[in-house]
Amino acid sequence: MKEIRLIIASDSVGETAELVTKACISQFNLLNNVIDTIRLPYIETTENIDEVINLAKEQESIVVYTLVKPNIRKYMFEQLQVNNIKNVDIMGPLMSLLVETLNEHPLNEPGIVHKLDEDYFKKIEAIEFAVKYDDGRDVRGLSKADIILIGVSRTSKTPLSQYLAHKRYKVMNVPLVPEVDPPEQLFEIDPAKCIALKINPTKLNKIRVERLAQLGLKNDANYAKDDRIHEELAYFNTIVDRIGCQVIDVSNKAIEETANEIIKIISKNEQ
Structure with missing residues (x-):
């Protein structure tokens, strides 16, 4: 042998x-x-x-x-x-x-190749995090997240979470609905990592009407009515004032533009 x-x-x-x-x-x-x-x-x-x-x-x-x-x-x-x-x-x-x-x-x-591998796995981890903690599913994500997005329905919280995840940020988003109190932990986290997504009521009405049409529903549903939208936005302002977090108006911004603005804010806060 x-x-x-x-x-x-x-x-x-x-x-x-x-x-x-x-x-x-x-x-x-x-x-x-x-x-x-x-x-x-x-x-x-x-x-x-x-x-x-x-x-x-x-x-x-x-x-x-x-x-x-x-x-x-x-x-x-x-x-x-x-x-x-x-x-x-x-x-x-x-x-x-x-x-x-x-x-x-x-x-x-x-060792550069291993640094690249580490970067890749960090991105995958961030993407999995965004999926797991989408739509405020698990409050435990609040303490683990790099960024927390809050806003009413149709303010691009989920696509923003995914976009930022590809930039290796762990993002959790929390929907704000008047009938449902947000988790108490939301008011205990560092407000510097929380970003509120504001939107013009006229723009929101248009987005919601289009969404109802995609679902095959009539545009007179309460979801797209002006009174309902103003109620939700007023509730949004109440929560934002309580948290004391930064607000970004997403009314006429592309996902990429909003994401870049969020990254600048988070980076500045970290410094």
């Missing part, structure tokens, strides 16, 4: 090199061979490389490496050649080709 040893060396966690190595290994019938792999992460100094070289010589290992910083990669290459150690530089050749093609120097910062 032949034993093959591999050392995976990286200036980050080494996941990239290990995935490539495993993909290659999977293409071979290993019934009569044993492949032993060791991952050595955070190889950042020449001393670290010397340790890799000594281990590779001692175990007669193949070295698979991903090193971003040019001086460290160069030292690794030189030591591998001097000691006649079999090796594969996974990132080096492509990095050199990209430098030549793009005529641009790389950032040379280890």
